[in-house]
Structure formats: C-alpha cells, structure tokens
Amino acid sequence: MRRPLIAAGLLTMLYGILGAMLDAEVNLLGVIVFGAALLVLHDGVFLPLVAGAGALMRRLVPPGWHAAVRLAAIVDLAVTVVALPLVLGFGRDAGNPTVLPRPYGKGLLLILIVTTVVVVAGRKGSERFRRRGRR
Amino acid sequence: MVRHPGSRLNRARDHRGAPDDARVSGSRPGRAWTWLTEPLPAPPEGLRRGPLRADTFGSPLRSTRLTSQLGIALGAAFAVCFLTGLYSHVLQHPPGWLWLPTRPAGLYRVTQGLHVATGLATVPLLGAKLWSVYPRLFAWPPLRSVLHAAERLTVAALVGAALFQVVSGVLNIAHWYGPMPFFFTNAHYWVAWVAIGALISHIGVQLPVVRDALRRQRSSPARREFLLAVGIAAGVITLATLGQTVRSLSPIALLAPCRPGTGPQGLPVNGIASAEVRDAAFDPDYRLTVTGFGRSVQLSLADLAALPQHTAVLPIACVEGWSSVGTWTGVRLKDLFALIGADPGACVADVESLQAGGRYRSSSVESPADDRTLIALRLGGEPLALDHGFPARLIAPNRPGVLQTKWVARITVRSAS
Numbered sequence: 001m002r003r004p005l006i007a008a009g010l011l012t013m014l015y016g017i018l019g020a021m022l023d024a025e026v027n028l029l030g031v032i033v034f035g036a037a038l039l040v041l042h043d044g045v046f047l048p049l050v051a052g053a054g055a056l057m058r059r060l061v062p063p064g065w066h067a068a069v070r071l072a073a074i075v076d077l078a079v080t081v082v083a084l085p086l087v088l089g090f091g092r093d094a095g096n097p098t099v100l101p102r103p104y105g106k107g108l109l110l111i112l113i114v115t116t117v118v119v120v121a122g123r124k125g126s127e128r129f130r131r132r133g134r135r
Numbered sequence: 136m137v138r139h140p141g142s143r144l145n146r147a148r149d150h151r152g153a154p155d156d157a158r159v160s161g162s163r164p165g166r167a168w169t170w171l172t173e174p175l176p177a178p179p180e181g182l183r184r185g186p187l188r189a190d191t192f193g194s195p196l197r198s199t200r201l202t203s204q205l206g207i208a209l210g211a212a213f214a215v216c217f218l219t220g221l222y223s224h225v226l227q228h229p230p231g232w233l234w235l236p237t238r239p240a241g242l243y244r245v246t247q248g249l250h251v252a253t254g255l256a257t258v259p260l261l262g263a264k265l266w267s268v269y270p271r272l273f274a275w276p277p278l279r280s281v282l283h284a285a286e287r288l289t290v291a292a293l294v295g296a297a298l299f300q301v302v303s304g305v306l307n308i309a310h311w312y313g314p315m316p317f318f319f320t321n322a323h324y325w326v327a328w329v330a331i332g333a334l335i336s337h338i339g340v341q342l343p344v345v346r347d348a349l350r351r352q353r354s355s356p357a358r359r360e361f362l363l364a365v366g367i368a369a370g371v372i373t374l375a376t377l378g379q380t381v382r383s384l385s386p387i388a389l390l391a392p393c394r395p396g397t398g399p400q401g402l403p404v405n406g407i408a409s410a411e412v413r414d415a416a417f418d419p420d421y422r423l424t425v426t427g428f429g430r431s432v433q434l435s436l437a438d439l440a441a442l443p444q445h446t447a448v449l450p451i452a453c454v455e456g457w458s459s460v461g462t463w464t465g466v467r468l469k470d471l472f473a474l475i476g477a478d479p480g481a482c483v484a485d486v487e488s489l490q491a492g493g494r495y496r497s498s499s500v501e502s503p504a505d506d507r508t509l510i511a512l513r514l515g516g517e518p519l520a521l522d523h524g525f526p527a528r529l530i531a532p533n534r535p536g537v538l539q540t541k542w543v544a545r546i547t548v549r550s551a552s
Binding site for chain 1: 263303326331335397
C-alpha cells in the first residue's frame with residue numbers, strides 16, 4: 001500500500017512539473033520564486049512570530065485564560081489572512097464597481113470585535129462545560 | 136553499474152565485509168537501497184544552535200495525534216479542491232474523448248463555489264498543520280540519509296505547493312495580480328498536480344505514523360479545544376464569504392469579493408467593455424454572422440429580435456467562486472444553426488466576441504442542441520446592459536462564466552469530431 005502511494009505521488013508531481021515546463025503560458029521562474037518566497041516568509045518570518053506570540057502568551061496570561069486567548073487568536077489571525085488582500089483593495093477597478101463592492105476594512109474589524117467579545121464572554125460558560133465534561 | 140572507488144556505495148559494501156556475503160545488498164536494488172538508507176555523517180554538534188536545539192519549542196499542544204488529525208482534514212480539503220478544480224479545467228479545455236453533461240444547469244456554480252469555499256476554509260487548517268510540525272523543520276541531524284534528504288525535499292515541495300495554491304487562490308479572488316509574477320490560471324493548475332502528488336507521497340510515507348498515533352495516543356482537552364478553534368476559524372471564514380454564491384447568506388458575507396444581486400441589471404460583472412467594444416456594440420451596422428459549411432447569414436439586432444424568442448433562468452458562475460442567477464431571453468443557438476442548414480446534434484459552434492483580442496474573446500459550445508443554450512438579447516426583460524454583452528451574448532447551462540462569451544459578433548459552425 002505504501003510503496004504504490006509514494007510512487008504514484010512522485011509520478012503525479014512529475015506530471016505537474018513537466019506540464020508547467022512545457023506550458024508556454026507558465027512563467028516557470030516566476031512560479032518557483034513565488035513558491036520559494038512563500039515558503040521562506042512562512043517558515044522564516046510568520047511561524048517564528050506565531051510561536052513567539054504563543055510563548056509570550058503562556059508566560060503573561062493566567063492559565064485559566066489560555067484556551068480563550070488561543071481561540072480568539074486563531075480565529076482572528078485566520079480571518080485576517082483571508083481578508084487582508086480585500087482590505088488592501090489593490091484589486092479594485094474604477095470602471096467596475098461590482099468587483100470588491102464592500103467596505104472590507106469595516107467588515108474585518110466587525111468580525112474581529114464580535115469573535116473576541118463572544119470568546120471572552122463565553123469563557124465562563126465553556127469553563128463550566130469543560131468541568132462537567134471531565135466528570 | 137560503474138563503480139567509483141571510494142563512493143558511498145562501495146564504502147557501504149566494504150563496511151559490510153565481502154560483497155557476496157550480504158544477500159540483500161548484493162543484488163542491484165539491494166545495493167541501491169543500502170546507498171539510500173546508509174546513515175550520513177552527522178554535522179558537528181557545535182552547529183546545533185538556535186531553533187536546532189532540542190528544547191526550543193515549548194507549546195504543550197503539539198502531538199503526533201494532533202498533527203495526524205489536522206493532516207486528515209487538510210488532505211480531505213485538498214482532495215475536494217483538486218477534484219473541483221480539475222472539473223473546472225476540463226470544462227474550459229474539454230478533451231475530445233470526454234462527454235460533459237450540460238445538466239444540472241447549476242452544477243458548475245456548486246462545484247466552483249465549493250472549490251473556493253474549501254480553499255478559503257483551508258487557510259486555518261494549513262496554518263495549524265504547518266505550525267504543529269514546525270519543530271520538525273529543525274530536526275537533528277538535518278539529513279540522516281539520502282532517502283531522508285529526498286523525503287525532506289518532497290515535504291518542502293508539498294509545503295511550497297500548498298502555500299502557493301492557497302495564497303495565489305486568495306489573491307486571485309481579490310483580483311490582486313501584482314504579487315504574482317505569472318499567469319494565475321495555468322500556474323494554479325500545474326502546481327495543483329505537484330501539490331496533490333506530493334500529498335499522496337506524503338500519505339504513503341506517514342501512513343504508519345498516523346495509524347499508530349490515532350490508535351495509541353490519547354487526546355487531551357486542550358488539544359480538542361485547539362482543533363475546535365481551528366474548526367471555528369474555518370467556519371467563520373466560510374460564513375463571511377459563502378454569500379458570494381449562496382444568496383441567502385449574502386447579508387452576512389462581510390468578506391465576499393462579490394455580491395450577487397448587485398451590478399447592472401442586478402448581476403455582477405467581471406470583465407467590462409473596452410471603448411472599442413462599446414463603439415462596435417452600439418454601431419447601427421452591427422451584424423451577427425453565422426457561418427459554416429460554405430453558407431453564411433448576417434443578422435442585425437432587429438433580425439435577431441424577429442426570430443422565435445426563448446427564456447431561460449441560468450446562473451452566471453464565475454471561476455472565482457461567485458454566482459448569480461439571471462432570467463435570459465433570446466434566440467436558441469440551435470435555431471441559428473437551422474438558418475444555415477446545420478445539424479446541431481452533430482456540430483459544435485465557435486462563438487467569437489467583438490473584442491479584438493484577449494484570452495476569452497471566443498469559446499466553443501460542444502452541446503449546441505441544448506434547449507437552454509441561448510444567444511441572449513435580454514436580461515430580466517430589458518435589453519442587455521453593455522457590460523453584460525449588448526447586443527447579444529452566449530448563455531448556456533453548466534458553464535464557467537469566462538466561457539459565456541459577451542458581445543457576440545460571429546458564430547462559426549463546424550462538424551463535431
């Protein structure tokens with residue numbers, strides 16, 4: 001089971017790589033640079049910041065709050081990543097108001113506030129729930 | 136096999152003693168296996184600094200079980216994105232041997248809506264998965280054997296390709312092409328094959344580890360809460376964006392890049408008319424040419440309006456995941472075939488726009504006999520708005536929006552095959 005999977009996967013990768021090389025409309029260098037840049041930025045900048053923030057949280061925040069802070073941070077961070085290109089709005093087109101029609105900065109702010117408030121307000125309830133679950 | 140004196144292979148054989156005493160390593164695959172798995176010399180311990188030290192990462196949440204659970208969910212999400220993406224690709228580049236259904240008419244809006252929604256929900260999943268295995272990036276020694284090096288290279292390809300797919304997809308639906316030094320569509324397609332291939336290999340490599348972790352390790356409340364948090368993040372993202380295709384969720388779709396029900400005549404537009412197209416579209420001398428098999432007819436807008444009119448309720452479903460339904464009225468494509476005596480059951484049509492160039496100036500209709508495949512003149516009872524393709528546009532069931540050619544100038548009929 002394992003060897004066929006590994007072999008099939010490598011062949012599939014090869015198909016993708018050859019396809020990209022033979023496709024005249026694919027700027028191979030651009031694709032490789034973009035992918036490598038993402039890899040380096042993610043593993044070299046983004047994740048160290050996340051891990052550092054986590055370590056800081058464990059040191060500064062009382063243990064009873066860890067779960068709530070973690071939940072709010074995970075949701076808010078993920079939503080921000082998705083929203084960022086919309087908030088920055090470089091894709092807006094003056095001639096076409098149906099592209100990016102909403103005020104995304106306000107939308108993002110609203111989501112961040114609502115999720116944070118809900119998590120903080122629901123902390124006591126979830127504590128009780130957790131204690132009941134343990135019994 | 137050529138033997139290089141002092142090569143690692145020979146050293147391995149010398150190490151084992153006489154070449155013919157080891158039955159496995161004596162055969163050619165056996166020797167190759169030895170070469171692949173023989174331990175490489177470890178780097179000096181003095182280099183083990185910074186994150187390479189054993190106690191760098193202190194989060195109590197990381198576990199093989201947690202990584203396995205995240206991996207299974209992420210694998211499922213990638214499978215959904217790959218299959219729906221492949222379907223979208225096949226619709227846009229139909230291979231001759233493949234028959235593609237035109238029903239249900241809204242199939243593509245569902246598959247492509249699912250493609251984009253799943254891709255967006257992948258953001259927290261991929262983030263959490265990569266966070267959970269981050270310490271393994273700094274494993275010591277970095278390369279245990281040639282095989283280990285190859286495996287790490289495949290993992291790097293997997294991570295790079297996965298980040299590439301998710302980030303380029305997010306940038307594309309936000310119409311932000313600046314950071315991408317390549318043509319998105321083709322690159323997203325080929326890198327998908329690399330990502331899914333690397334994923335299949337990765338599953339093959341990690342299968343026993345996952346099985347063991349799920350069977351033996353216990354879960355903890357803190358890890359369950361972490362998984363729940365990742366799930367809630369995916370849920371919030373879905374709720375904030377799905378309204379671009381599910382109309383009832385539109386009021387809470389605070390982060391949807393498009394809003395169904397808005398735009399000219401209540402329908403969003405992705406590509407707007409250039410000045411040249413506008414002039415040609417409003418020119419009183421506009422004629423739609425239908426040609427094929429040596430015959431040809433020219434139809435003015437009044438001629439088109441005088442032909443039998445049919446109405447179809449069909450969605451515009453964009454590759455970017457949004458969709459919006461319109462009520463289209465116009466001439467059936469097969470009725471235009473009849474004007475030049477072509478059999479719609481045995482022919483295909485190439486539909487060309489007034490646009491002088493551009494990637495999507497023409498498209499092919501493989502099933503022109505369909506009753507709901509129209510050259511539409513009206514939307515919601517009114518003449519088409521210019522940006523919806525005035526004077527006439529193609530609208531057909533189960534078809535990506537980029538193939539619903541606007542500002543139709545010429546229809547060329549040829550036999551299918």
